[in-house]
Amino acid sequence: MSFIKRNEIKKTIYEAVLIIAAAIYLIPFYIMFTQSLKSPQETMMNPLGLPHVFQFDNFKKVWELMHFEVAFMNTFVLTLVSVVGIALISGMCSFTIAKRKAKGYQYLYYVFVCGLLIPFYMTLSPLIKLMKDLNLVDSLMGLSLAYIGRGVPFAVFLYVGFIRAMPHEIMESAVIDGCSPSTLYWRIVFPMVKNVTSTLIILNTLWVWNDFLFPLLTLQSASTKTIPLAQYMFYGMYSSQWNLAFASYLLSIVPLVIVYFFMQRSIIQGISTGGVKS
Structure with a gap:
């Protein structure tokens, strides 16, 4: 058997394994999609088969019962404020830490790194207590501040490494041409770290949008519920109606x-480039 034929067989086997793995991974999505289009009786009698009659009214009922538009706007605002705040604060802070020569800035960097070493659940109780003392409970803006504080250490860790790897000659030329520190950051540095920024935006968006525990502990009124929290409460009320x-x-x-x-x-x-410093 020739070398080319052996490679073709290996390639075919790999592709078959990947197709099987993808099919197994998609089974829960198939069940969720088909069950959402069935009647309550059909979800019990035919859980794995395709629906005989597509019940699109299920989505209309859920939209009205969940008040989905309110939960969506709350989640959108919370995610937008948190992600933008993390990117802006950590980026400017990292630029100062990376390019200042004083030892105090290096110690400040170590303080941010320590924020990565402390487990989140260890800080959860004192953080909730602090939010109550500052009247930030049941507030989307208060919760966004907590997300920003939690997300900045990791963002600083990424930004500092990339900014330190930038050629000093580029920044020195900009300073000679009369760039102020703010102009230097926004015109020169920030565009050069766009891949890191994209990575942070993606990861933090997924984190904040899907987070359940923190909203559960801090958001109390129905007008501030996020999508995961509204969906959880909906399931508790309609758990017997699997189609809904x-x-x-x-x-x-x-x-x-x-x-x-x-x-x-x-x-x-963004993830492939941001995961490895070049």
């Missing part, structure tokens, strides 16, 4: 699927 429960699951993931569909190239490039 699965329809609520599908509605909850649709926004992220749409974002990924339009940004998949940026997502792959």
Whole structure:
């Protein structure tokens, strides 16, 4: 058997394994999609088969019962403020830490790194207590501040490494040409770390959008519920109606699927480039 034929056989085997793995991975999505389009009786009698009659009214019922538009706007605002805040604060802070020669800035960097070493659940109780003392409980802006504080250490860790690797000659030339520190950052440095910024935006968006525990502990009124929290409460009320429960699951993931569909190239490039410093 020739070398080329052996490679073709190996390639075929790898592709078959990947196809089987993808099919297994998609089974839960198939069940969720088909169950969301069935009647309550059919979900019990025919759980794995295709629906005989597509019940698209399930999504309309879920939308009205969940008040999905309110939960969506709350989640969108919370995610937008948190992600933008993390990117802006950590980027400017990292630029100062990376390019200042004083030892105090290096110690400040170590303080941020220590934020990565402390487990989140160890800080959860004192953080909730602090938010209560500052009247930030049951507030989307208060919760966004907590997300920013939690996300900045990792962002600083990434930004500092990339900014330190930049050629000093570029920044020195900009300073000689009369660039102020703010102009130097926004015109020179920030465009050069766009891949890191893309990575952080993607990872933090997935984190904040899908987070359940923190909103559960801090958001109390119905007007501030996020999508995961509203979906959880909906399931608790309608757990016996699996068709509505699965329809609520599908509605909850649709926004992220749409974002990924339009940004998949940026997502792959940002994560692959941001994961390895060049």
